[in-house]
Amino acid sequence: EAGVAQSPRYKIIEKRQSVAFWCNPISGHATLYWYQQILGQGPKLLIQFQNNGVVDDSQLPKDRFSAERLKGVDSTLKIQPAKLEDSAVYLCASSLAVGAVRTLSSYEQYFGPGTRLTVT
Amino acid sequence: GENVEQHPSTLSVQEGDSAVIKCTYSDSASNYFPWYKQELGKRPQLIIDIRSNVGEKKDQRIAVTLNKTAKHFSLHITETQPEDSAVYFCASPGVTSGTYKYIFGTGTRLKVLA
Numbered sequence: 001e002a003g004v005a006q007s008p009r010y011k012i013i014e015k016r017q018s019v020a021f022w023c024n025p026i027s028g029h030a031t032l033y034w035y036q037q038i039l040g041q042g043p044k045l046l047i048q049f050q051n052n053g054v055v056d057d058s059q060l061p062k063d064r065f066s067a068e069r070l071k072g073v074d075s076t077l078k079i080q081p082a083k084l085e086d087s088a089v090y091l092c093a094s095s096l097a098v099g100a101v102r103t104l105s106s107y108e109q110y111f112g113p114g115t116r117l118t119v120t
Numbered sequence: 121g122e123n124v125e126q127h128p129s130t131l132s133v134q135e136g137d138s139a140v141i142k143c144t145y146s147d148s149a150s151n152y153f154p155w156y157k158q159e160l161g162k163r164p165q166l167i168i169d170i171r172s173n174v175g176e177k178k179d180q181r182i183a184v185t186l187n188k189t190a191k192h193f194s195l196h197i198t199e200t201q202p203e204d205s206a207v208y209f210c211a212s213p214g215v216t217s218g219t220y221k222y223i224f225g226t227g228t229r230l231k232v233l234a
Contacts, residue, residue: 033222040227041226041227042126042209042224042225042226042227043164043209043224044224045221045222045223048221055221056221091163091164107152107154107169107213108154108166108169109154109166109211109222110166111163111164111165112163113162113163114163
């Protein structure tokens, strides 16, 4: 079975430039997550989609970050303008779960390879 | 808000010994508890998970135990091998506004010494 795909794998930009990341989840997975993982830390959820709707974006810095999942399949995450502290690995993950509380839906998350962003 | 505490932050064991990593969560509605292994430069990989309706689950050398009363769950690795060296993360889906979101622990760097 094909896994979660992400591109690019690496990106180096200067501060104040913009960058976009792409994610294609596992076929049939309704829920898609974008995480930011700073070196030495655990993944931090930026935004969570269920199909093409946003479930949670409370930790997304909305003044510079944006994300969309227009057709409920693949997704893009954009940063504009980038700051030095945005240097991190951006992980996309997907799961079958539809987000309802206490359901028996599968919660397992599968991660993509990530995009390593360096802002200089 | 919801949080997940993970201990220890680093753990060194001799090859063949056991390793135990513990996580404590705050959201009593959490009902799914996965553990991920992340090798350097690679993506997190799910290694074992447990639902809230069971207290323990084993898969060869790894096991997870859950104590819902105390709100903690633990990863147990027996007969450790050098390839077990990695960073391990626990996660718990916190409940927010009727839906859930994953909250990850801060990670445990496990070193298995040959």
